Amino acid sequence: MAQSDLVWYSKPNIYGRKFRCSKRTAAHLDRTRYRLQKLAQKRKKSYELRIIQGSFNSSVAASAGTHDFDACLDVQIVGMGWFESQKWLRKEGWAAWVREPPTFSYHIHMISLPKYKLRWVYKVGQWVPGQVEDYYDHRSGLVGSAPDYTWHPDSIRRTIFNYTLWISVTATRRQINNLSKKLSDARKKLQRLLSK
Numbered sequence: 001m002a003q004s005d006l007v008w009y010s011k012p013n014i015y016g017r018k019f020r021c022s023k024r025t026a027a028h029l030d031r032t033r034y035r036l037q038k039l040a041q042k043r044k045k046s047y048e049l050r051i052i053q054g055s056f057n058s059s060v061a062a063s064a065g066t067h068d069f070d071a072c073l074d075v076q077i078v079g080m081g082w083f084e085s086q087k088w089l090r091k092e093g094w095a096a097w098v099r100e101p102p103t104f105s106y107h108i109h110m111i112s113l114p115k116y117k118l119r120w121v122y123k124v125g126q127w128v129p130g131q132v133e134d135y136y137d138h139r140s141g142l143v144g145s146a147p148d149y150t151w152h153p154d155s156i157r158r159t160i161f162n163y164t165l166w167i168s169v170t171a172t173r174r175q176i177n178n179l180s181k182k183l184s185d186a187r188k189k190l191q192r193l194l195s196k
Contacts, residue, residue, distance in 0.1 A: 003163050004121040019054025022070045022122040028112045028161040032092050048078040052107050070122040071112040082106060087151045093161040095135035113160045
Protein backbone atom coordinates (compact mmCIF):
# COMPACT_ATOMS: atom_id res chain seq x y z
CA MET A 1 0.00 0.00 0.00
CA ALA A 2 1.46 3.38 -1.04
CA GLN A 3 1.69 6.24 1.44
CA SER A 4 -0.62 8.26 -0.81
CA ASP A 5 -3.42 5.67 -0.55
CA LEU A 6 -6.46 6.80 1.42
CA VAL A 7 -7.47 4.92 4.57
CA TRP A 8 -10.03 5.34 7.34
CA TYR A 9 -8.06 6.33 10.42
CA SER A 10 -8.24 3.71 13.17
CA LYS A 11 -9.32 6.11 15.94
CA PRO A 12 -12.48 8.24 15.64
CA ASN A 13 -12.69 11.95 16.41
CA ILE A 14 -14.23 13.20 19.67
CA TYR A 15 -17.69 12.89 18.10
CA GLY A 16 -17.20 9.18 17.42
CA ARG A 17 -16.79 9.62 13.64
CA LYS A 18 -13.96 8.07 11.68
CA PHE A 19 -12.25 10.14 9.01
CA ARG A 20 -10.18 9.52 5.92
CA CYS A 21 -6.55 10.47 5.43
CA SER A 22 -3.54 9.31 3.46
CA LYS A 23 -1.57 6.34 4.73
CA ARG A 24 1.26 8.80 5.49
CA THR A 25 -0.94 11.07 7.64
CA ALA A 26 -2.31 8.00 9.47
CA ALA A 27 1.22 6.76 10.14
CA HIS A 28 2.28 10.23 11.34
CA LEU A 29 -0.67 10.27 13.75
CA ASP A 30 0.20 6.76 14.96
CA ARG A 31 3.81 7.75 15.60
CA THR A 32 2.67 10.91 17.38
CA ARG A 33 0.37 8.88 19.65
CA TYR A 34 3.12 6.33 20.31
CA ARG A 35 5.65 9.00 21.28
CA LEU A 36 3.07 10.82 23.41
CA GLN A 37 2.44 7.56 25.29
CA LYS A 38 6.21 7.17 25.85
CA LEU A 39 6.44 10.78 27.09
CA ALA A 40 3.54 10.17 29.50
CA GLN A 41 5.27 7.06 30.88
CA LYS A 42 8.54 8.96 31.30
CA ARG A 43 6.83 11.84 33.10
CA LYS A 44 4.44 9.54 34.99
CA LYS A 45 1.49 11.52 33.62
CA SER A 46 -1.56 10.81 31.52
CA TYR A 47 -1.80 12.36 28.05
CA GLU A 48 -4.30 11.70 25.30
CA LEU A 49 -4.30 13.06 21.76
CA ARG A 50 -7.93 13.82 20.87
CA ILE A 51 -8.91 14.60 17.32
CA ILE A 52 -11.53 17.32 17.15
CA GLN A 53 -11.65 17.62 13.36
CA GLY A 54 -9.97 15.25 10.95
CA SER A 55 -8.97 15.46 7.32
CA PHE A 56 -11.48 15.30 4.46
CA ASN A 57 -14.04 17.36 6.35
CA SER A 58 -15.74 20.37 4.80
CA SER A 59 -18.50 20.82 7.39
CA VAL A 60 -16.81 23.51 9.54
CA ALA A 61 -17.06 26.94 7.89
CA ALA A 62 -14.42 28.50 10.18
CA SER A 63 -11.82 26.08 8.75
CA ALA A 64 -12.14 27.81 5.34
CA GLY A 65 -11.34 24.70 3.32
CA THR A 66 -8.10 23.74 5.11
CA HIS A 67 -9.55 20.37 6.14
CA ASP A 68 -11.17 19.58 2.79
CA PHE A 69 -8.45 17.09 1.88
CA ASP A 70 -5.41 15.43 3.52
CA ALA A 71 -2.83 16.25 6.24
CA CYS A 72 -4.77 18.84 8.27
CA LEU A 73 -6.35 18.18 11.69
CA ASP A 74 -7.61 20.00 14.78
CA VAL A 75 -6.57 18.37 18.05
CA GLN A 76 -6.18 18.67 21.79
CA ILE A 77 -3.68 16.90 24.03
CA VAL A 78 -5.60 16.21 27.22
CA GLY A 79 -3.35 16.54 30.26
CA MET A 80 -0.96 19.03 28.64
CA GLY A 81 -1.30 22.81 28.36
CA TRP A 82 -2.17 24.38 25.02
CA PHE A 83 1.20 26.02 24.30
CA GLU A 84 3.19 23.09 25.67
CA SER A 85 1.15 20.88 23.31
CA GLN A 86 1.87 23.19 20.39
CA LYS A 87 5.60 23.04 21.11
CA TRP A 88 5.58 19.25 21.48
CA LEU A 89 3.62 18.76 18.23
CA ARG A 90 6.04 21.06 16.40
CA LYS A 91 8.90 18.87 17.60
CA GLU A 92 7.00 15.89 16.15
CA GLY A 93 6.85 17.30 12.61
CA TRP A 94 3.53 19.14 12.64
CA ALA A 95 3.01 22.76 11.64
CA ALA A 96 0.92 23.53 14.70
CA TRP A 97 -0.80 26.60 16.12
CA VAL A 98 -2.98 27.09 19.17
CA ARG A 99 -6.30 28.62 18.10
CA GLU A 100 -8.17 30.41 20.87
CA PRO A 101 -11.19 32.58 21.67
CA PRO A 102 -12.69 34.88 20.71
CA THR A 103 -12.01 33.93 17.07
CA PHE A 104 -12.02 30.15 17.63
CA SER A 105 -12.87 27.69 20.35
CA TYR A 106 -9.66 26.30 21.89
CA HIS A 107 -7.90 23.74 19.70
CA ILE A 108 -4.59 23.12 17.96
CA HIS A 109 -4.68 23.36 14.18
CA MET A 110 -1.94 21.14 12.76
CA ILE A 111 -0.63 20.05 9.38
CA SER A 112 1.65 17.11 8.68
CA LEU A 113 4.75 18.67 7.12
CA PRO A 114 5.58 17.07 3.77
CA LYS A 115 8.97 15.49 3.08
CA TYR A 116 9.57 18.02 0.32
CA LYS A 117 8.38 21.54 1.06
CA LEU A 118 4.84 22.05 -0.28
CA ARG A 119 4.72 18.63 -2.03
CA TRP A 120 2.27 16.36 -0.21
CA VAL A 121 1.57 12.73 -1.11
CA TYR A 122 -2.13 13.58 -1.57
CA LYS A 123 -4.09 16.73 -2.33
CA VAL A 124 -4.44 19.21 0.56
CA GLY A 125 -6.88 22.06 1.22
CA GLN A 126 -6.37 25.23 -0.83
CA TRP A 127 -4.97 27.31 2.06
CA VAL A 128 -2.70 24.61 3.50
CA PRO A 129 0.39 25.45 1.39
CA GLY A 130 0.17 29.09 2.51
CA GLN A 131 -0.19 28.02 6.13
CA VAL A 132 2.94 25.84 5.87
CA GLU A 133 4.83 28.75 4.28
CA ASP A 134 3.69 30.82 7.27
CA TYR A 135 4.96 28.14 9.65
CA TYR A 136 8.43 28.19 8.07
CA ASP A 137 8.36 32.01 8.25
CA HIS A 138 7.20 31.97 11.92
CA ARG A 139 3.80 33.44 11.12
CA SER A 140 0.24 32.73 12.24
CA GLY A 141 -1.21 30.64 9.41
CA LEU A 142 -4.21 32.96 9.38
CA VAL A 143 -5.38 35.78 7.10
CA GLY A 144 -2.85 38.59 7.40
CA SER A 145 0.00 36.21 8.38
CA ALA A 146 0.75 37.98 11.66
CA PRO A 147 4.13 37.18 13.27
CA ASP A 148 4.17 34.13 15.53
CA TYR A 149 6.62 34.66 18.38
CA THR A 150 6.00 31.29 20.01
CA TRP A 151 8.62 28.53 19.98
CA HIS A 152 9.68 26.99 16.65
CA PRO A 153 12.32 24.29 16.10
CA ASP A 154 15.78 25.57 15.10
CA SER A 155 15.57 23.25 12.09
CA ILE A 156 12.01 22.57 10.99
CA ARG A 157 13.29 20.20 8.27
CA ARG A 158 14.79 17.89 10.91
CA THR A 159 11.39 17.41 12.55
CA ILE A 160 9.66 16.13 9.38
CA PHE A 161 8.10 12.70 9.80
CA ASN A 162 10.02 9.91 8.03
CA TYR A 163 7.30 7.57 6.77
CA THR A 164 9.67 4.87 5.44
CA LEU A 165 11.64 4.69 8.69
CA TRP A 166 8.46 4.54 10.82
CA ILE A 167 6.99 1.71 8.74
CA SER A 168 10.28 -0.20 9.02
CA VAL A 169 10.52 0.35 12.80
CA THR A 170 6.87 -0.65 13.26
CA ALA A 171 7.37 -3.87 11.25
CA THR A 172 10.52 -4.71 13.23
CA ARG A 173 8.74 -4.04 16.54
CA ARG A 174 5.89 -6.33 15.42
CA GLN A 175 8.36 -9.11 14.53
CA ILE A 176 10.11 -8.76 17.91
CA ASN A 177 6.75 -8.94 19.72
CA ASN A 178 5.79 -12.07 17.74
CA LEU A 179 9.15 -13.71 18.51
CA SER A 180 8.81 -12.79 22.20
CA LYS A 181 5.35 -14.36 22.30
CA LYS A 182 6.60 -17.55 20.58
CA LEU A 183 9.55 -17.72 22.99
CA SER A 184 7.25 -17.23 25.98
CA ASP A 185 4.88 -19.94 24.68
CA ALA A 186 7.81 -22.33 24.11
CA ARG A 187 9.11 -21.65 27.65
CA LYS A 188 5.69 -22.43 29.13
CA LYS A 189 5.44 -25.62 27.07
CA LEU A 190 8.90 -26.71 28.20
CA GLN A 191 8.05 -26.03 31.85
CA ARG A 192 4.89 -28.13 31.52
CA LEU A 193 6.90 -30.98 29.98
CA LEU A 194 9.57 -30.80 32.68
CA SER A 195 7.00 -30.75 35.47
CA LYS A 196 5.49 -34.10 34.36
